[in-house]
Amino acid sequence: MAEKAPRGVRLVITLVGRRNAGKSSCINALAGQDIAIVSDAPGTTTDPVAKHYELLPLGPVTFYDTPGLDDVGELGELRIRAARKVLTRADMALLVVGEHGVDDPERAVLEELRELGVPCLAVLNKSDTQPPREADLAFFRERSIPYHIASAATGQGMNALKRGIIDAIPPELRQEPPLVGDLISEGQWTICVTPIDLAAPKGRLILPQVQVLRDILDADGLGVVVKERELEEALANLKRPPALVVTDSQAVLKVDGDVPEPIPLTTFSILFARYKGDLPALVHGANAIDSLRQGDRVLMSEACSHHPVADDIGRVKIPRWITQYTGLDLDFQMAAGNDFPDDLEQYALVVHCGGCMLNRAAMLRRIRECQRRGVPVTNYGVAISKVQGVLERVVRPFGIQLSEQGPAAAALALD
Numbered sequence: 001m002a003e004k005a006p007r008g009v010r011l012v013i014t015l016v017g018r019r020n021a022g023k024s025s026c027i028n029a030l031a032g033q034d035i036a037i038v039s040d041a042p043g044t045t046t047d048p049v050a051k052h053y054e055l056l057p058l059g060p061v062t063f064y065d066t067p068g069l070d071d072v073g074e075l076g077e078l079r080i081r082a083a084r085k086v087l088t089r090a091d092m093a094l095l096v097v098g099e100h101g102v103d104d105p106e107r108a109v110l111e112e113l114r115e116l117g118v119p120c121l122a123v124l125n126k127s128d129t130q131p132p133r134e135a136d137l138a139f140f141r142e143r144s145i146p147y148h149i150a151s152a153a154t155g156q157g158m159n160a161l162k163r164g165i166i167d168a169i170p171p172e173l174r175q176e177p178p179l180v181g182d183l184i185s186e187g188q189w190t191i192c193v194t195p196i197d198l199a200a201p202k203g204r205l206i207l208p209q210v211q212v213l214r215d216i217l218d219a220d221g222l223g224v225v226v227k228e229r230e231l232e233e234a235l236a237n238l239k240r241p242p243a244l245v246v247t248d249s250q251a252v253l254k255v256d257g258d259v260p261e262p263i264p265l266t267t268f269s270i271l272f273a274r275y276k277g278d279l280p281a282l283v284h285g286a287n288a289i290d291s292l293r294q295g296d297r298v299l300m301s302e303a304c305s306h307h308p309v310a311d312d313i314g315r316v317k318i319p320r321w322i323t324q325y326t327g328l329d330l331d332f333q334m335a336a337g338n339d340f341p342d343d344l345e346q347y348a349l350v351v352h353c354g355g356c357m358l359n360r361a362a363m364l365r366r367i368r369e370c371q372r373r374g375v376p377v378t379n380y381g382v383a384i385s386k387v388q389g390v391l392e393r394v395v396r397p398f399g400i401q402l403s404e405q406g407p408a409a410a411a412l413a414l415d
Contacts, residue, residue, distance in 0.1 A: 010052065011061045011173060012359055013165065014090040015123075016083065016113075018105050019068030021098035022125040025152035027051060027065045030162065058166045064090070069109055087112070088340070089362040091173050092165065093120045099129070102136045110145070116365065121168045122147035123161060128154045173361065179275045180212050180246065181219035183264070183397055188243035190216050191224045193231055195251045207356045208268045212246060231258050244397065246271065249381035250313070253388045264397045269381015272354045274398060276363045277379070281371065283395055285378035286386040287402070288349055294328050296348035301366075302336045304357040318351060318383060325387035340366055350377040 015023040031051050049065040064086050067079035087093065093113050097106060113120045122140050124132040128151040140147040148164050150157030184190055194209050205213075209225075216223040221243070226234045228251040235242070241263050247255040249267045259265050273279045292298070300314045311317055319332040335341055344350065350370050355363040370377035378386070385391040392402045 010359060011058065011091045011169065012064065012086075012089050012361070013061050013092045013094060014064040014066060014086050014118075015094045015096055016066055016069060016087065016109055017096035018098060018100065019071060021068070021096045021100075022152050023068075023096045024049075024065050026094070026096055026123060026125060026150075027063050029152040029155055029158045030063060055162060055166065058169060069105060084112070087116060087118065088365055089359065090116075090118050091359060091361040092169055093118050094165070095120055095122045097122060097124050097132075097136065099126050101133050102139050110143075117368070118361075119168060119170055120145055121164055124149045125152055127151045128156060177275055177360070179215040179271055180244070181215050181221075184216065184219055184221045184243045186220040187222065189222045189224060189238055189240070191226060191231065191234055191242045191245045192216075193228050193245065193247035193251055193255050194225055195228050195248050208272050208354060209248075212268060212271060228254055228258075231255060235259070249384040250317070252385055252390055252394065256388075256390045256393060266394045266397050267381045267385060269354050269379060270385070270394050270398075272356065273379050273382055276355045276358065276360050278364065278367050279382075279395070279398060280400060281367055282378045282382045283391065283400060283402070285349065285370075285376040286382045286391060288376035288378070289322060289326065289383065289386055292322075292326050292328055292330060292348055295331060296328070297331045297333060297346055298322070299341065299344075299347045299350045300332055300334050301340065301350055302334075302353040303355050303362075304337065304353075313380060314351075314353060318380060321384065321387045322351075340369070344370060344373040344375045347375055350375055351383050352377060352379045354379055354381060 015027055017023055027049070031053050033051070051063045051065075053061055053063055055061045066083035066086055069080055069083060071077070071079045093109075095106060095109060095113075110120065122145055124136065124147055127149045132149055137147065146164060146168050148157055148161045150161050152158070180190065192209060192212060194205060204210075205225075213223050213225070224234055224238075224242075228247070231245075235258070241260075243264065245255065245259050245263060245265045247265070247267050249269045252267055256265060270279070273282045298319070300318065302314055315334060319330070323330060333347075341347075352363075352366065358366075367377055382391070385394050395402070
């Protein structure tokens with residue numbers, strides 16, 4: 001069911017366009033339900049509206065209806081800003097064109113989508129009352145932007161639009177990258193080390209741990225779950241060494257000591273750095289910790305908002321470990337939720353969470369934006385392994401080797 005799929009694994013498809021172009025009518029027609037309020041009055045949609053949907057054979061998606069990008073006034077500017085935040089998380093955009101056709105607002109949206117790297121499909125809506133102009137069709141053809149002629153009011157062309165959405169999704173987003181299945185073979189053991197502390201959710205495992213376990217089962221592997229205290233006993237009781245040990249980053253130092261060197265070892269965060277983002281880039285960002293200077297600002301960024309516990313990983317533990325590792329007085333700042341700072345240049349380093357609540361496109365876009373601004377970026381687990389001195393070992397299963405330069409590993413080489 002699309003409603004039960006984790007938010008971070010759904011493709012995000014955002015409908016954008018002018019006020020009264022028919023975005024809300026389109027999302028209702030696509031979902032087959034009255035999700036968004038529809039009115040002839042411009043500016044009816046004042047906040048992004050999400051609808052989870054099973055778009056077969058693609059799978060679970062989230063359609064976002066957004067305020068018109070030509071809204072006016074002080075409130076209108078706030079609505080536009082909210083719509084643009086949704087765009088930064090989009091895997092794909094539907095540009096809904098109404099009776100006004102293609103003009104400056106549509107051109108501006110397309111340019112923004114191009115800069116963000118978001119693939120776009122145009123929907124020439126309201127064809128029941130006004131056929132699209134040939135000049136508009138030529139505009140999209142000349143730019144190789146796929147388009148569909150439709151009417152959300154009558155349902156004309158909506159099934160073809162759904163097929164068009166599926167066809168327009170980039171191939172790399174249709175097939176999920178490997179999580180752990182390519183590291184193990186059928187019948188092999190994988191030990192998952194999952195500490196239970198104050199930050200652990202009551203009565204359940206966290207999402208990355210659940211997803212890794214499911215991937216082990218999908219690969220016909222054998223999964224064992226232990227706390228860090230039971231790891232040595234589990235290793236001793238196995239008749240053959242495990243193909244892989246995966247640990248929570250906070251226990252990586254102890255687990256590194258308990259797991260014999262020939263056995264491949266990594267962390268849940270490292271797996272998700274590859275699954276959700278760009279592992280080599282995040283490893284390179286972790287090595288930038290060696291280049292920090294006194295007083296540098298470090299951004300701790302989380303994709304979700306939660307009530308911090310006493311020894312919060314992002315607010316307390318990692319800043320403390322980086323401070324101990326560098327011996328510097330650094331200025332750690334926090335950003336949580338969908339907000340990602342526009343002024344990234346003020347930071348010497350961005351340390352991002354694992355992104356389990358982000359889709360892959362949103363996480364990659366944040367990494368690329370940091371790179372575009374010349375700001376090193378890493379994630380929580382990669383940074384922890386770096387300051388604990390085990391980064392070289394936990395990235396080895398992925399063919400990444402660190403070469404020693406200076407006081408610590410500061411260069412990245414790929415096999």
